[in-house]
Amino acid sequence: MTLAARLTLGVAAVATCWGGSSLQAQTGSESKKPQLWTLEGLRAGYCIRFLINPRDASKEIERGFDLVPADQDESLHPALRQVLASQPEFRSWIPSSFCLYYADAVQMKDQRVVKKDPQKAQMLGVWSVAATEQGSKARRDLIPELYASRGRLNEMAEPLLVRINEISSDVSKVPDSKDDQYTIKIGKTRLVWSGRTAADSTRVEAPTEYSWWLKGLRQAIWNVHMKLAPNWSHPLVGTLRVEGKGGLAKLLKASPTRFVGPLFSGGSAELVFSR
Numbered sequence: 001m002t003l004a005a006r007l008t009l010g011v012a013a014v015a016t017c018w019g020g021s022s023l024q025a026q027t028g029s030e031s032k033k034p035q036l037w038t039l040e041g042l043r044a045g046y047c048i049r050f051l052i053n054p055r056d057a058s059k060e061i062e063r064g065f066d067l068v069p070a071d072q073d074e075s076l077h078p079a080l081r082q083v084l085a086s087q088p089e090f091r092s093w094i095p096s097s098f099c100l101y102y103a104d105a106v107q108m109k110d111q112r113v114v115k116k117d118p119q120k121a122q123m124l125g126v127w128s129v130a131a132t133e134q135g136s137k138a139r140r141d142l143i144p145e146l147y148a149s150r151g152r153l154n155e156m157a158e159p160l161l162v163r164i165n166e167i168s169s170d171v172s173k174v175p176d177s178k179d180d181q182y183t184i185k186i187g188k189t190r191l192v193w194s195g196r197t198a199a200d201s202t203r204v205e206a207p208t209e210y211s212w213w214l215k216g217l218r219q220a221i222w223n224v225h226m227k228l229a230p231n232w233s234h235p236l237v238g239t240l241r242v243e244g245k246g247g248l249a250k251l252l253k254a255s256p257t258r259f260v261g262p263l264f265s266g267g268s269a270e271l272v273f274s275r
Helices: 020-025 078-086 153-160 247-254
Strands: 035-052 065-067 094-108 111-114 122-129 131-133 141-148 168-173 180-186 189-197 208-215 221-229 232-234 236-244 258-260 263-265 268-274
Touching (some): 035 153, 094 247, 189 247
Antiparallel strands (some): 122 141, 180 189, 189 236, 208 221
């Protein structure tokens, strides 16, 4: 099965804010209840891993947190470790990930969100920066921005007081090639990945867990815990092109490396938002 078959990107813009009347209808107790999001039928999940200049990363840090330099990150991806080995001047730079997850549907409480066109997928995107809470050795990365595909997902996020940022994406074939091309647009940032999955796949034996800190709307603070449980891991072969003058584009262009992959498929993922 080709990458295009696994990863049909039926995504469009989502609103960055919601009507005040709907927010006012939420009770304080309801908005503080833990909320579970389940990504059913994971079609694909992959990350772009890169490094941010400490000066630029400090603009994303919140009070009570410290950035984690790359040479102190025990979970640093091997591709980034290779950069540090050959270019030690980047040891103080901050690891960051931009991850996208595509699923058949998203379940939250008694609500199940699915596209009318079964060939299209729901999408959730997370941009995170490596950090720890001051006075604690526990890793808790910061989320500067959260993304999702258009539709009822924004209604699901509203009780959480979570800001969903606008994103659009489409897929096409590279001319005179068997490679797929995926174009993602976020504000003034445009990412174009061209490539394919490698022939070999590896079964994933255990889930991967992440802990994040997210500032929501109306000063709400959220602890986000994700458990990613895919069935398969697929190496990716291709190139990433970064275009535009958006904030994310500038950070990606300044990074000494931009590693994409692997691609995960099958299984599911869960996110718990708590306060």
